[in-house]
Amino acid sequence: MTTSPIRVCAVCQAVDDFEEYSFAHRKGTVFSYTQDMLAVALDPPTSVAMIDFEGGGRSLFDLTDRDPDQVQVGMEVEMTFRKVFFDRGLNNYFWKARPIRC
């Protein structure tokens, strides 16, 4: 199964009229979060945050390299490409967010 890029604009319904845009090096802010004890995780709780990016755009990310007690709304984060999943000999990597390092 593959993840398709978004085809239709959620605001104006334009089709296939997007520009390549990288969020990887943009700063983000924790808009809201949870510490999820039910999600299966090697490092519980699963800290899941809705991240708003500088310049617009948002998505849900796992937080990594974080102290759960220090996570709060408004905390600044950066993106990091990390292992998310291992199954039958395959490592699966995707983006996570982590507190900005000083």
Place this chain on the structure above:
Amino acid sequence: MAGSIKDRVAIIGMGCTKFGELWDKGPTDLVVDAVEEAYADAGVEAKDIEALWGGSIFTAHGGRLFTESLRMQYLTASHVVNACDSGQDDMRNAAYSVAAGIYDIVLAIGVEKIKDEGMSGLPGMDNRTHTHAVATMPGVFAIMATKYFHRYGLTPEEGKTMLAKISVKSHANGSMNPKAHLRNVLTVEKVLNAPIIAWPLGLFDCCGVSDGGAAAILTSAERAKEFRKDPVFIKALQICGTPSSGRITTEYDYTHVEESYRAGAAAYKEAGVTDPRNEISMAEVHDCFSITEAVTMEDLQFSPRGKVKDDIDAGTFELNGTLPVQPDGGLKCFGHPIGASGIRMVYELYLQLQGRADKRQIKDPKLGLAHNLGHEPYAPLCSVCIVGL
């Protein structure tokens, strides 16, 4: 130009199984038990049914579960899969077939044997690519609670206490309901001290995960009184889909559900309701989590934005309040067999309107509202049904 369902279709019989961890029953038992109760209630037989719609997201894989369970003889049959709205949406489709004049008597069924999925909570449905965060359903609604507390300046203690009162109320109602899954009475202290599932939501902020079935028999308004003196009429049936923009654009505040608001506003317009807080007598809403119920009170225009705490503290939504919510215990206590929930909600409104709700009876209700919310708060599918005498 949209038409209106108002007063064109009536409910003449309903049935609902006990909800719970029904290890000794199969899907067929739940379908048969719910439908047999509905037949008896309406005074009709299987041969009177002209078409059926069945709602289920895990248990059925086509209309066959329903026709096979009931051994229906070559009947028109559809299966509706529409997230947590499946039950309400299959009733909507059944009602539209009657309003269109295609059939006179139809059956709407909802069923789920969710405990057979082998999970506590819901199986992961939206993470097959492993390219986004792995939040559970409690998790994505907990994010809403965090934001609600932050936006309206509630400390964690104040916010959690507000939510705890919602669960205490639902358990008080559910304790009086012999068909409810969870019938224990709670205190605010017990809710606050429960284990955390997804911060800030604890165990008693989460609804039951239950097996169950429910059914409704519908006919035209013209024929309704042939079957009973107190049919319940459908006043509105609205469902609102989502552009899923709340998960990608920063405009979404994560403290309301736009699709709930719009489904409610459309339903009020269809039913001719201009002052929901005073005209709606009672509501069964999609309290998958306590925060969902809180926000839904604002989305349905029962409470002003950011002010639901005042109504919760005043007891507005308690059984003896001015606008009782979850008189049967809600998803919280009656339980949440997904495909059955929408019809289960209408079952309670139906009993209340007919004065048959026993210890839970609300005095002289006129209009009841049922609300479902499927998927996550930032990308949901919401439906609202209004019924009355």
